[in-house]
Amino acid sequence: MNKINLLKPNKENLNLFLLTGTLFFALGILDFYLNNFLGKNITSFLPGFISFFTPLIFGMMGLYFIRIEFSGIKLLDKLNKNINTSNFNAALSVSIIILIIFSVVPILNWFILDANFVGETKEACTGDGACWVYIKVWLNRFIYGMYPNAEQWRVNATFIIVLAFGGLGYFIPLQFKKYLTLYYAILLPIISFLLIYYLISGGEFGLEWVETGAWGGLSLTFIVSFFSLIFCFPIGMLLALGRRSDLPIVRYSSLSFIEFWRGVPLITVLFMSAVMFPMFLPDGTYVDKLIRVIVAITLFEAAYTAEVIRGGLQALPRGQYDAAKSLGMGYWRLHLLVILPQALKLVIPGIANTFLALVKDTPLIFVVGLLELVGMLNLAKTNPKWLGFSMEGYVFAGIIFWIICYSMSRYSQNLELKYKTDR
Amino acid sequence: MKTKKILPQLLTLLFIVLIFGFFTMNAQENMDTRGIEFGFSFLKQEASFDIQFSLIDYDGSMSYARAYLVGLLNTLLVSFIGIILCTILGALVGIARLSPNYLIRKTATFYIEFFRNIPLLLQIFFWYFAALRALPMPEDAPLLLGSSFLTIKGLYTPAPVWNNLDIFMITLIIALILIFFFNKYAKKKQEEDGTQYPKFFISLAIFVLLPATTFLIGGVDLSFSFPVLKQLALTAFTFEGGMGIPPELIALTLALTLYTATFIAENVRAGIQGIGKGQKEAAASIGLTPSQVLKLVIMPQALRIIIPPTTNQYLNLTKNSSLAAAIAYPDLVLVFAGTAMMQTGRAIEIVAITMATYLTISLAISALMNWYNKRIAIQEK
Numbered sequence: 001m002n003k004i005n006l007l008k009p010n011k012e013n014l015n016l017f018l019l020t021g022t023l024f025f026a027l028g029i030l031d032f033y034l035n036n037f038l039g040k041n042i043t044s045f046l047p048g049f050i051s052f053f054t055p056l057i058f059g060m061m062g063l064y065f066i067r068i069e070f071s072g073i074k075l076l077d078k079l080n081k082n083i084n085t086s087n088f089n090a091a092l093s094v095s096i097i098i099l100i101i102f103s104v105v106p107i108l109n110w111f112i113l114d115a116n117f118v119g120e121t122k123e124a125c126t127g128d129g130a131c132w133v134y135i136k137v138w139l140n141r142f143i144y145g146m147y148p149n150a151e152q153w154r155v156n157a158t159f160i161i162v163l164a165f166g167g168l169g170y171f172i173p174l175q176f177k178k179y180l181t182l183y184y185a186i187l188l189p190i191i192s193f194l195l196i197y198y199l200i201s202g203g204e205f206g207l208e209w210v211e212t213g214a215w216g217g218l219s220l221t222f223i224v225s226f227f228s229l230i231f232c233f234p235i236g237m238l239l240a241l242g243r244r245s246d247l248p249i250v251r252y253s254s255l256s257f258i259e260f261w262r263g264v265p266l267i268t269v270l271f272m273s274a275v276m277f278p279m280f281l282p283d284g285t286y287v288d289k290l291i292r293v294i295v296a297i298t299l300f301e302a303a304y305t306a307e308v309i310r311g312g313l314q315a316l317p318r319g320q321y322d323a324a325k326s327l328g329m330g331y332w333r334l335h336l337l338v339i340l341p342q343a344l345k346l347v348i349p350g351i352a353n354t355f356l357a358l359v360k361d362t363p364l365i366f367v368v369g370l371l372e373l374v375g376m377l378n379l380a381k382t383n384p385k386w387l388g389f390s391m392e393g394y395v396f397a398g399i400i401f402w403i404i405c406y407s408m409s410r411y412s413q414n415l416e417l418k419y420k421t422d423r
Numbered sequence: 424m425k426t427k428k429i430l431p432q433l434l435t436l437l438f439i440v441l442i443f444g445f446f447t448m449n450a451q452e453n454m455d456t457r458g459i460e461f462g463f464s465f466l467k468q469e470a471s472f473d474i475q476f477s478l479i480d481y482d483g484s485m486s487y488a489r490a491y492l493v494g495l496l497n498t499l500l501v502s503f504i505g506i507i508l509c510t511i512l513g514a515l516v517g518i519a520r521l522s523p524n525y526l527i528r529k530t531a532t533f534y535i536e537f538f539r540n541i542p543l544l545l546q547i548f549f550w551y552f553a554a555l556r557a558l559p560m561p562e563d564a565p566l567l568l569g570s571s572f573l574t575i576k577g578l579y580t581p582a583p584v585w586n587n588l589d590i591f592m593i594t595l596i597i598a599l600i601l602i603f604f605f606n607k608y609a610k611k612k613q614e615e616d617g618t619q620y621p622k623f624f625i626s627l628a629i630f631v632l633l634p635a636t637t638f639l640i641g642g643v644d645l646s647f648s649f650p651v652l653k654q655l656a657l658t659a660f661t662f663e664g665g666m667g668i669p670p671e672l673i674a675l676t677l678a679l680t681l682y683t684a685t686f687i688a689e690n691v692r693a694g695i696q697g698i699g700k701g702q703k704e705a706a707a708s709i710g711l712t713p714s715q716v717l718k719l720v721i722m723p724q725a726l727r728i729i730i731p732p733t734t735n736q737y738l739n740l741t742k743n744s745s746l747a748a749a750i751a752y753p754d755l756v757l758v759f760a761g762t763a764m765m766q767t768g769r770a771i772e773i774v775a776i777t778m779a780t781y782l783t784i785s786l787a788i789s790a791l792m793n794w795y796n797k798r799i800a801i802q803e804k
Contacts, residue, residue, distance in 0.1 A: 082524065082526075083524055083525050085523060089523075092526070092527055096526045096527060096530055099530075100530075247431060247432045249432040250432060250435050260782065263782040263785035263786060264782055265742035265745040265756070267745045267746060268756060268774065268781065271760050272778070275764065275770040275774065276770045276771055276775075279449070279453050280445075280446040280449050281449055283452065283453055283456060360543065361542070363545060364746070367748070374544060390552045390553045391554075394545060394548055395549075398541050398545055398549065401545060402537070402541050405541070406536065406540045409540070
């Protein structure tokens with residue numbers, strides 16, 4: 001029987017060390033759990049300062065005992081390699097585990113276990129957790145804003161039709177593929193605009209007219225981002241070409257346009273569209289608030305798109321230009337057929353980031369009085385029947401925006417891989 | 424051939440002139456019918472509105488120009504704090520993203536993916552309307568760190584009370600100048616014969632010791648005034664003395680920091696990953712120690728990748744601080760483009776001044792960045 005040195009974990013007494021380590025680790029977690037969630041301090045005999053750190057110390061001791069190289073157990077080796085390479089790493093790992101337990105348990109309680117799901121009024125919310133009844137009751141408003149309930153099918157129908165037209169591109173026969181860009185860049189925006197004008201806005205064909213002030217909620221977020229997104233792309237492309245043009249007037253006017261919009265915050269641009277722009281129009285002309293906002297956001301984001309596309313144009317080797325010119329191509333044919341298709345492929349991630357920023361900027365339109373999702377939340381929050389549920393509302397909106405933005409960024413990453421061609 | 428060059432330019436010029444002409448004409452006409460004279464003389468008029476939080480002396484009897492200055496300083500204050508905090512947090516998270524520790528790596532990734540995909544305005548609202556509203560009232564607030572109180576009305580901390588602050592500041596500036604020249608000398612020395620000084624520690628010593636001596640011989644004196652709970656009425660309490668940081672500022676700083684740090688973290692990660700393995704190995708093979716490899720080979724190159732996009736983020740943070748208007752933190756947009764414009768009705772002048780201010784800040788930082796970029800660019804043949 002050889003002596004066991006407890007302070008030097010080794011392979012010979014693997015099981016013993018494994019057992020001690022696991023026990024210590026479990027003790028650390030238990031101490032933390034009891035202390036924080038059940039109000040019992042099992043190490044209260046120690047001075048307060050040490051007692052506070054006992055979970056960390058126990059956890060570190062546990063991880064120290066199981067730090068045995070080449071133990072032969074696959075799981076243990078993997079664990080050691082990933083979270084337990086040194087004392088410092090072990091301390092960080094234990095802190096993170098404790099932090100996760102510390103935050104996940106209350107969040108889970110609030111979200112699901114103590115939350116209220118059934119009911120129609122505020123009185124149904126009795127638990128300590130979230131009151132999802134609030135979201136349920138207000139969901140209609142959060143999606144459609146002040147759009148009349150009876151007419152909401154028009155919004156749904158518009159979105160479904162636009163989506164269908166958008167998806168059409170995938171099923172188009174091969175011989176028409178070359179017109180696809182044309183379809184997406186010109187035809188689809190026109191179709192969507194007509195649909196929104198006649199179906200959502202109404203006023204003709206026996207449909208009741210709904211003013212843009214009543215539009216709101218998530219559907220308004222989609223409308224504003226969709227149109228700004230469609231328009232800012234061609235404008236940004238022209239600006240990028242203008243900035244790289246040989247003609248000084250064109251170059252400098254594009255440059256100052258881009259630098260101007262990039263230098264000011266969006267909120268001041270929206271202020272401008274709300275209070276300054278009407279002064280610039282002939283007396284008596286009225287441009288709808290929504291259109292002014294879309295124009296403002298479009299111009300703002302176009303400047304950012306232009307800079308991204310310029311990056312792609314600069315990254316192309318000169319040989320591409322020279323080769324196209326030697327074939328006798330003019331300026332527009334050279335750019336449309338040779339340069340832009342390659343440059344745009346290079347800047348997919350950049351453009352996706354700009355579009356993401358655009359979607360995240362849409363809540364700002366509250367400054368001109370248009371209430372999309374976040375604006376509706378702030379309105380609902382002040383309703384005397386439903387006071388005190390701002391947390392639920394913001395969490396709900398956060399989840400919705402997170403899903404939209406995260407899936408967009410994931411999609412752009414896929415697109416980038418798909419179009420990645422070796423040069 | 425020549426018409427091909429002149430015609431598009433002429434058209435562009437014509438287009439711009441037409442649009443501007445159309446706008447100016449209409450603006451002139453509109454102002455005439457409303458009897459407004461274009462001009463900036465209103466800046467000298469009495470503002471007659473109060474601002475909740477200001478860094479310089481201000482009250483309603485002062486001019487609009489003064490109110491503008493208060494707003495500008497508040498904007499710069501929140502940007503400055505935000506930039507410092509988000510740099511620290513961003514660098515930490517960026518390094519954590521590359522950690523060999525699985526848990527740390529994933530936590531950092533989770534943090535980045537979570538905070539960068541939620542609109543900043545929503546985050547500001549969340550902190551201000553949901554999270555900070557859950558804080559205790561002044562009378563129930565627990566003592567933090569022995570001296571501060573975090574309440575629903577803001578954070579109350581001890582305020583420093585200085586004697587002879589100017590002497591202290593002058594020494595601080597002298598210390599900075601000394602550090603600058605010392606670093607220049609150390610660099611020259613290293614290029615000449617390779618001697619290396621512990622630059623960081625010597626700089627730190629100068630920075631700490633020189634101002635500290637003014638306490639001993641310069642008559643500089645520092646004491647603190649602590650916040651004390653005071654009863655206004657039966658149920659109304661407030662804190663007196665100390666320094667009160669309004670909840671608007673806290674919410675705004677928190678949201679800006681947490682949001683911008685995600686972008687900076689990605690820049691830092693990309694910068695460190697952008698340095699080829701060969702650089703590390705080559706440096707090690709000529710006998711540099713690991714800390715020297717990091718200090719002399721990796722960091723100078725990584726910074727070259729990290730700094731330009733990070734400056735962009737600083738600019739974004741400064742521009743995003745204008746969202747303060749949504750939670751009534753008195754920044755430039757709220758004070759000037761909001762209250763002052765409502766009172767004077769001078770939409771064109773005020774929006775123009777506000778935009779020009781942001782434009783100046785942006786262009787100045789861009790110019791600085793371009794200059795820096797040129798300075799550190801690799802000289803290729």
